[in-house]
Amino acid sequence: MTAAAPARVRDLPADKTASAAGLTAVAMSGGLDSSVAAWLLAEQGEGPVVGLSMLLWDAIKEEGGPPAGTAGDGRCCGALDLGDAKRVAQQAGIPHYTLRMDAEFRDRVVDPFVDDYLAGRTPSPCVRCNTWVKFDLLLDRARRFGARRLATGHYARIVDGPAGPELHAAAHAGKDQSYFLFELGREQLATSVFPLGELSKDEVRAVARRAGLAVAGKGESMDLCFVAGGVEEFVEREAARRAVRAQASVSRGERAAVPGDGSRDGLAQLGAGAALVDRAGRELGRGAPYYRYTVGQRRGLGVSSTGGTAAGGGRLYVLAIDADANRVTVGSAEELARPAFTGRGLHWINPELDLAAADAATAGVEATVKIRSRHPGVAARVRPLAGGRCEVEFSDPQHGVAPGQAAVFYRGSRVLGGCWIA
Amino acid sequence: MDTPPVYLDHNATTPLDPRVRSAMLPWLGERHGNPSSVHRFGQAAREAVEAAREEVAALLGARAAEVVLTGSGTEANNAVVLGAGRRSGLSGRIVISAFEHPSVRAAAGLVEAAGMEVVRVRPGADGVVDAGAMSGALTPDTRLACLMLANNEVGTLQPVAAVAAACRERGVPLLCDAVQAVGKVPVTVGELGCDFLTLGGHKFHGPLGAAALWLRPGAELEPLLVGGSQERRRRASTENVPAVVGLGAACDLARRELADRRRHLAVLRDRFEAGVREAVPGAVLHAADAPRLPNTSHLAFPGVEGEALLIRLDLAGFSVSTGSACASGTVEPSPGLSAMGMPPEEALASIRVSFGMTNTSDEVDRFLAALAREVAELRRLMPAPAEVVA
Numbered sequence A: 001m002t003a004a005a006p007a008r009v010r011d012l013p014a015d016k017t018a019s020a021a022g023l024t025a026v027a028m029s030g031g032l033d034s035s036v037a038a039w040l041l042a043e044q045g046e047g048p049v050v051g052l053s054m055l056l057w058d059a060i061k062e063e064g065g066p067p068a069g070t071a072g073d074g075r076c077c078g079a080l081d082l083g084d085a086k087r088v089a090q091q092a093g094i095p096h097y098t099l100r101m102d103a104e105f106r107d108r109v110v111d112p113f114v115d116d117y118l119a120g121r122t123p124s125p126c127v128r129c130n131t132w133v134k135f136d137l138l139l140d141r142a143r144r145f146g147a148r149r150l151a152t153g154h155y156a157r158i159v160d161g162p163a164g165p166e167l168h169a170a171a172h173a174g175k176d177q178s179y180f181l182f183e184l185g186r187e188q189l190a191t192s193v194f195p196l197g198e199l200s201k202d203e204v205r206a207v208a209r210r211a212g213l214a215v216a217g218k219g220e221s222m223d224l225c226f227v228a229g230g231v232e233e234f235v236e237r238e239a240a241r242r243a244v245r246a247q248a249s250v251s252r253g254e255r256a257a258v259p260g261d262g263s264r265d266g267l268a269q270l271g272a273g274a275a276l277v278d279r280a281g282r283e284l285g286r287g288a289p290y291y292r293y294t295v296g297q298r299r300g301l302g303v304s305s306t307g308g309t310a311a312g313g314g315r316l317y318v319l320a321i322d323a324d325a326n327r328v329t330v331g332s333a334e335e336l337a338r339p340a341f342t343g344r345g346l347h348w349i350n351p352e353l354d355l356a357a358a359d360a361a362t363a364g365v366e367a368t369v370k371i372r373s374r375h376p377g378v379a380a381r382v383r384p385l386a387g388g389r390c391e392v393e394f395s396d397p398q399h400g401v402a403p404g405q406a407a408v409f410y411r412g413s414r415v416l417g418g419c420w421i422a
Numbered sequence B: 001m002d003t004p005p006v007y008l009d010h011n012a013t014t015p016l017d018p019r020v021r022s023a024m025l026p027w028l029g030e031r032h033g034n035p036s037s038v039h040r041f042g043q044a045a046r047e048a049v050e051a052a053r054e055e056v057a058a059l060l061g062a063r064a065a066e067v068v069l070t071g072s073g074t075e076a077n078n079a080v081v082l083g084a085g086r087r088s089g090l091s092g093r094i095v096i097s098a099f100e101h102p103s104v105r106a107a108a109g110l111v112e113a114a115g116m117e118v119v120r121v122r123p124g125a126d127g128v129v130d131a132g133a134m135s136g137a138l139t140p141d142t143r144l145a146c147l148m149l150a151n152n153e154v155g156t157l158q159p160v161a162a163v164a165a166a167c168r169e170r171g172v173p174l175l176c177d178a179v180q181a182v183g184k185v186p187v188t189v190g191e192l193g194c195d196f197l198t199l200g201g202h203k204f205h206g207p208l209g210a211a212a213l214w215l216r217p218g219a220e221l222e223p224l225l226v227g228g229s230q231e232r233r234r235r236a237s238t239e240n241v242p243a244v245v246g247l248g249a250a251c252d253l254a255r256r257e258l259a260d261r262r263r264h265l266a267v268l269r270d271r272f273e274a275g276v277r278e279a280v281p282g283a284v285l286h287a288a289d290a291p292r293l294p295n296t297s298h299l300a301f302p303g304v305e306g307e308a309l310l311i312r313l314d315l316a317g318f319s320v321s322t323g324s325a326c327a328s329g330t331v332e333p334s335p336g337l338s339a340m341g342m343p344p345e346e347a348l349a350s351i352r353v354s355f356g357m358t359n360t361s362d363e364v365d366r367f368l369a370a371l372a373r374e375v376a377e378l379r380r381l382m383p384a385p386a387e388v389v390a
Helices: A032-044 A059-063 A079-092 A103-118 A125-143 A186-192 A201-211 A229-249 B018-028 B040-062 B073-087 B104-115 B131-136 B160-170 B241-279 B306-315 B335-339 B363-383 B385-389
Strands: A021-026 A049-055 A098-102 A147-151 A154-163 A163-170 A275-277 A283-287 A317-322 A327-331 A338-348 A365-370 A378-383 A388-396 A404-412 A412-422 B067-070 B093-097 B119-123 B142-147 B172-177 B195-198 B211-215 B296-300 B349-352
Touching: A021 A125, A032 A049, A032 A079, A032 A147, A032 A201, A049 A079, A049 A125, A079 A098, A079 B349, A103 A125, A103 A229, A125 A186, A163 A186, A186 A275, A229 A378, A327 B093, A378 B385, B018 B040, B040 B067, B040 B195, B040 B211, B040 B241, B067 B073, B073 B142, B073 B172, B073 B195, B073 B211, B093 B104, B104 B119, B104 B142, B104 B172, B131 B160, B142 B160, B160 B172, B241 B296, B241 B363, B306 B349, B306 B363
Parallel strands: A021 A049, A021 A147, A049 A098, A275 A327, B093 B119, B093 B142, B142 B172, B172 B195
Antiparallel strands: A154 A163, A163 A412, A275 A283, A317 A327, A338 A388, A338 A412, A365 A378, A365 A404, A378 A388, A404 A412, B067 B211, B195 B211, B296 B349
């Protein structure tokens, strides 16, 4: 492979080539939503449209081939779904190209996903994929052949505001996906198009039926497009590979620089049951390996409250995960509730709007905060700290504040920005 | 688009010759029949299939009985390589060139995984395999050698006759994948001296879905498909009569028009290659001095991403390729170019232009103008690699 990082495209001045005049690229996964987005754009006829699909995960290369007869079916990176994208593009009368981006997807999404798992965090691969693959690399690649804008099938809206483009929740709250887009910047919003932002899922399906799109009957795509079977098995396989690579590099006399668990003695723990302890550190039993737990999880802990102990006999929840010690702290619902958390990677979409007040740095910014994609949101105060960190204080203590998840700030329908729960 | 798009990817597939279509149409309409049936419908279909087989044989200078009709060149190549593995009990060696078509490389990979030894002889930087290197890899336990006649990407012609002579001396059967060569250059089995030869009709204005495997008398083949006595038990399946009829018609036309075709293709190719040196500074023509197909130009534009260039050209109405088309339709550095020792950045900066009989000099000129414009545009957009490093 080429050693140098891919060159980035300079800003495009007014373009003289006919092919490049106002070209809009639409990201097509082969699923229902992005197919309808492409169809609507083509139907509007406001300029040339090109459909793009990303080959993100080469199952044959990564996994030695899918089971016979199942090649990628139903997975958004599978070859069959890319075939669906091509069919829809033909129906919409637009050209379609598939761009190979599997190396970038591994670097920017899959490896961090495994890192998160092995560190006991709850990963958010979809946010990372949007920020670091779709709205960054894909648009960059599309600019090389003249695209000016990138459209996707996300349910979210872009609204022109006093400080530039704003990101807003979709018109229909039930399908809103703005949570997954919080890391976008204004420059990206200025070149993005969300044709589904005003539509409900039913309306989208109706468009597909009316247009006779090949994907009209398709269900929702899976969240973890690159994981065919169980997530834990996937992570264990990846971790085992890392360990092999790490040992190989150690035996070559190189510094073991493999991220995650591979370079520690953690591999020995891979598969070893975690110690389940209460907040006082008393061991209640042995459970599954630590990375099989998520903060806030209640079911399948491997220890029952009736075993009885300091937790007080009620239902038990995962409170915290210590990857290094292979230890999972459990406790009651009351112990799970947290009044505040520290965030990292703090991002504001329109800082002039939301940080302009003189006391923003000290008193903080009031917002409704969602701490996972399906969270209803809670009133909170966000205080920026040094180094892109922040302190988020809830009006009411919240359950399931899981390190690794995105916390997204809203005011009304507008997304102010967000951070990662540390 | 004001003008219709220009197709310049004939090594991927070619448009159906209208005369071939005319020959096929009765078998897509009023005529039908299973060639194995005893009755009059079967008899008529059998006659059509055997007439086509004779056309295939005539094009190759062979006899009809030596021709096995298949569904694709891939199937024919698979049958020979996998068959050699089965006949040998998965022991011994297979020698192939390192830039054979994937249907040979992947089949060799399968028998290798099952226990055979596979030796891959790399072509030189000029895209030509050294006959001595290939012959030198032949051992007493070598069960099969494979050398394509024309490389599908750079279009270079390989020294098949010389390798065939060496194979004959050592008693090693030779498979010649001539899929890219047939219909563009003279191909006769007598001159080549190979034991197996494959061709595919859609590469020379015949239909998709009909191909052929020629076997030297006495050469042995393990059938890939079983369950019927068709093709003398060498390939079970009801014959695809319309496509086979089309293959026969395409072979007939290719045999009669070959000289004109070579001339027409070479004129277009030479016009393009002369023009591109003027129109696009820095263009690198691959395998320029090697013996080549008359219709193929493979060239790199250093600092330009082949994928972006391909898409720009397609949007502008000129359809080329960045290498061999693969199933997922994506662009990646091809193993064939890597085998020639081409650095990945040069391989990724390359496109393949393959002309066909329906292309015109005017199309070549318009393509040159578009190519110059799009390469210049990409160079303007993308910093040169040196700037990136700095």
